[in-house]
Amino acid sequence: MIQRVDLHTHSTASDGQYRPAELVRLAQKAGIECLALTDHDTIDGLSEAVRAGEETGITVLRGIELGASEDRHLHIVGLGLREDCPEMQALCQKLKDSRDERKYRIAAFLEEKGVGIPLSEVEELAKGGVVARPHFAQVLLRHGFVSSTREAFDRYLDTSEYKRIERYKADAVSCISVIHASGGKAVLAHPCQLHYEPERLEELVRRLKEQAGLDALECYYPEHTPEMVRNYLDLAHRYDLHVSAGSDFHGEKVHADRPLCPVSVETDWLLAET
Template sequence: MRLRADLHTHTTASDGQYTPRQLVCRAQAAGIGCLAITDHDTTGGLEEGLRAGAELGLTVIRGVELGAKEDRHLHILGLGFGAEHPALEALCRTLQASRAERKFRIADFLREKGMDIPLAEVEALAGGGLVARPHFARVMLERGYVSSLREAFDRYLDTEEYQAIERFKAEAKDCIAAIHADGGKTVLAHPCQLGYPDEKLEALLARLKEVGLDALECHYPQHTRAQTAWYLKLANMYGLHVTAGSDFHGERVKPDVSLMPTELELDWLL
C-alpha cells in the first residue's frame, strides 16, 4: 500500500501550535493520506486526532516521540501501537513527571542569564499540554530577550551548559522495548540532527537494529539530497523500512517547516 504520508508531526498535546483536529484538517488540505501524530512523551492528543481522521477520511496513526539518553539528538518515534498501550503510558508518565520538574530548573537557569520568564506565561502557551522548551523560547522572544526562536535555542536552550539541567530520558533500547510491547513499530528520527560521521551513524544503526529498530526516517526537511541517498542506502543495508516526516510544529514554532506529504510503502505499518 502506497500513500502520501507524513509520519512525524506535533500538536498542542506537547509543543505544537495546532490542536490534533486542526492538524488533521491541515494535513487533509496538504494532500496527506496518512498522518502520524507523534507528540513528545505523550499520547494525549491521539484520540482527538483519530476521530478527526475518521470524519475526514484520512488515516491517522497513533504515534509518540521519545528522546533517548545516549544523545540529546537521538529520538525514537513509536508508530502504530494499540489503543491500549500500558508500557508506553508507564514510560510517558515517568518522562512527564521529569518534564514537570524541569520547567522550574529552566526558569532558574534563564533567571541566572538575566531573563525573567514567568512560568505562568509559559504554562499559558502550553495550554494544558506538556511544558517544553519551545514554550520558553516563545516567551523569551515576546519579552525581547532574543530576536528569534533559533537564537533562544542556540544561545540558551540547546547548549552544553543547558544539558546539566535536562530531564530524565530512557535509553534507546528501553524506548524501543516499550513501543514494541504495545504492538508498535520504531523509527530513528531525523538522523541528520545527530551530526555523526558516516561510520558512527552506521555503527549506531547496527546497535539499534540489534535491539529491534524497525525503520529509518530517510526523508526529512533538513536532509540534503546526498544525506537522503545515504540514509536510503543504510535502510537497505540494515533491512529497515523507510519513513518520511516533516517534524511539523506549526509556523509559530518552526516557521520554515511545512507538512510534507511523501509517497511511502506502508504495508509494514498499516
C-alpha cells in the same frame, strides 16, 4: 501500498501550535493520506487525532517521539501504537513527572542569565500539555529577549551550560522495547541531527537493529539534502529497515521552516495490523 504520508508531527499535546484535530484538517488540505501524530513523550492527543481522521478520511496513526538518554539528538519515533498500551502510558507518566520538575529549573536557569520570564506564561502557552523548551523560546521572543525562537535556542536553550538541566530519559533500546510492547514500529528519527560520521551512524543503526529490532529509518526529513537521502536509503536497505518520512511539523509559529510535507512511501509495514 504507496501513500502520501507525513509520519512525524506535533500538536498542542506537547509543543506544537495546533490542536490534534486542527492538525489533521491541515494535513488533509496538504494532500496527506496517512498522518502520524508523534508528540514528545505523550500520547494524550491521539484519540482526538484519530477521531478527526475518521471524519476527514485520513488514516491517522497513533504515535510518539521519545528522546533517548545516549544523545540529546537521538530520538525514536513510535508509529501504530495500540489504543490500550499500559507500558507506554507508564513511561509517559514518568517522563511527564520529570518534565514538570524541570520547568522550574529552566526558569531558574534563565533568571540566572538575566532573562527571567513568568513561568505561568510558559505554562499557559503549553495549554495543559507537556511544557517544553519551545514554549520557553516563544515567551522569550514575546518579551523581546531574542529576535527569533532559533536565537532563543542558540543563546540559551541548546548550549553547553543548559545541558546541566537534565530530565529523565530512557535509553534507545528501552524506548524501542516499550514501543514494540505497545504494538508499534520503532523509527530512528532525523539522523542528520546527530551529526555523526557515517561509520558511527551505521554502528548505531546496527546496534539498535540487533539489540532491539529497530524497524525503520526516517530517510526523508526537511533538513536532509538529496545526498543525505540517498545515503540513508542505502543504509536502510543494508539493514533491512523500512523507509519513513516526516516533516517534524510543529506549526509556523514554532518552526516556520518545517511545513507539513507529504512524501510518497510504501506503508504496508505500518498498516498491516492497524
